[in-house]
Amino acid sequence: MLYNNIDTKHSDLAVAQQFKPFFKEKNKRAFWIAGPCSAETEEQVLSTARSLASANIDLFRAGIWKPRTRPNSFEGIGTQGLEWLNKVQTETGLKVCTEVANTAHVEACLKHGIDVVWIGARTTVSPFAVQEIADALQGSEVKVLIKNPINPDLKLWVGAIERVAKSGIEHIGAIHRGFSSFEINKYRNQPRWQIAIELKREFPDLTIICDSSHISGNRVLLEEVSQKALDLNYDGIMMEVHPNPDKAWSDAEQQVTPEVFAKLKERLIYRPAEIDDAAFNESLDNLRLQIDEIDDEIIALINSRMQIVDDIGAYKKRNNMSILQTKRWSEILDRCMTKATELGLSTEFISKMLETIHQESINRQHSILKRKD
Numbered sequence: 607m608l609y610n611n612i613d614t615k616h617s618d619l620a621v622a623q624q625f626k627p628f629f630k631e632k633n634k635r636a637f638w639i640a641g642p643c644s645a646e647t648e649e650q651v652l653s654t655a656r657s658l659a660s661a662n663i664d665l666f667r668a669g670i671w672k673p674r675t676r677p678n679s680f681e682g683i684g685t686q687g688l689e690w691l692n693k694v695q696t697e698t699g700l701k702v703c704t705e706v707a708n709t710a711h712v713e714a715c716l717k718h719g720i721d722v723v724w725i726g727a728r729t730t731v732s733p734f735a736v737q738e739i740a741d742a743l744q745g746s747e748v749k750v751l752i753k754n755p756i757n758p759d760l761k762l763w764v765g766a767i768e769r770v771a772k773s774g775i776e777h778i779g780a781i782h783r784g785f786s787s788f789e790i791n792k793y794r795n796q797p798r799w800q801i802a803i804e805l806k807r808e809f810p811d812l813t814i815i816c817d818s819s820h821i822s823g824n825r826v827l828l829e830e831v832s833q834k835a836l837d838l839n840y841d842g843i844m845m846e847v848h849p850n851p852d853k854a855w856s857d858a859e860q861q862v863t864p865e866v867f868a869k870l871k872e873r874l875i876y877r878p879a880e881i882d883d884a885a886f887n888e889s890l891d892n893l894r895l896q897i898d899e900i901d902d903e904i905i906a907l908i909n910s911r912m913q914i915v916d917d918i919g920a921y922k923k924r925n926n927m928s929i930l931q932t933k934r935w936s937e938i939l940d941r942c943m944t945k946a947t948e949l950g951l952s953t954e955f956i957s958k959m960l961e962t963i964h965q966e967s968i969n970r971q972h973s974i975l976k977r978k979d
């Protein structure tokens with residue numbers, strides 16, 4: 607279906623049905639992935655992992671191969687980092703994950719018994735690269751997380767998920783890390799929550815994790831972004847944690863110490879989509895029934911408004927008058943904004959809604975003027 611210009615009709619339902627829950631307590635609690643942006647030294651990896659094991663995380667992360675914008679930045683410690691991850695597994699009992707971007711990375715991870723691999727945003731944009739990884743994953747039992755592509759293209763994200771699913775991987779999850787933008791904004795990567803919500807609507811069983819560190823780009827926003835994700839019923843959070851964030855070899859501004867992470871994790875509230883309370887569910891159903899009735903009324907009212915718009919369109923055609931009437935449109939906006947303010951409604955929301963209605967009026971009158979009758 608086409609909602610908000612997001613076409614999700616292409617996805618293959620047979621594939622969607624294959625998703626297995628990424629973790630046992632899905633829909634009951636949040637899944638926590640944490641660890642340094644990059645594995646730098648064995649001591650840094652192990653000390654972070656020990657602290658995170660006491661903070662009860664589910665999965666330890668560390669980048670071994672880092673796709674960097676420019677070649678002179680630190681591009682990852684390489685295969686020796688996988689041995690450090692193996693030490694994390696044996697010493698702390700934590701499961702471990704890292705990013706893969708090509709066949710060689712996948713083969714090295716499979717050889718080292720890495721529990722989960724993720725496909726990064728810069729790789730998800732390339733169907734060739736994703737297919738190469740999917741082929742290399744074939745026949746393995748590894749779990750796979752797929753980050754959104756850097757550009758806000760839901761089809762590419764869905765396509766990557768489908769490619770990996772078609773290679774026989776049963777445990778697949780998605781990571782929402784936000785989207786690149788030229789706009790200067792408080793986020794490093796624009797969340798554009800609607801895209802992840804669409805993905806969730808398309809694949810209700812898919813595990814969706816919010817990479818709060820990459821959306822935020824700085825420590826200050828981590829809590830706000832993570833709580834928002836949990837309120838939107840994400841299944842978990844991925845966060846970058848470093849023993850000495852300011853000295854990190856990559857992404858220093860967005861990493862936090864294990865202590866800060868542990869406190870933040872405690873403060874965040876997981877809210878399941880459904881709860882097991884008959885009385886509450888009955889009153890919720892009741893309220894939702896009222897919303898259904900109001901939505902019906904809104905649609906009927908919009909329909910009545912459009913009938914009048916069509917009559918005005920016919921009048922404009924007969925009298926050879928322009929469709930756009932800026933004076934009248936300004937009056938409508940001013941009147942409705944005053945009303946919205948009185949009622950405590952967001953003027954941004956009401957103006958967006960009116961603009962959409964006005965655009966539809968123009969489209970309808972345009973068709974009437976074009977019609978040969």
Ligand SMILES: O=C(O)C(=O)C[C@]1(C(=O)O)C=C[C@@H](O)C=C1
Nearest residue numbers: 918929930931932934935964967
């Ligand atoms: O008042 C008109 O002339 C209309 O056609 C109605 C309407 C509207 O949707 O309210 C539509 C187009 C004009 O620009 C102004 C207002």
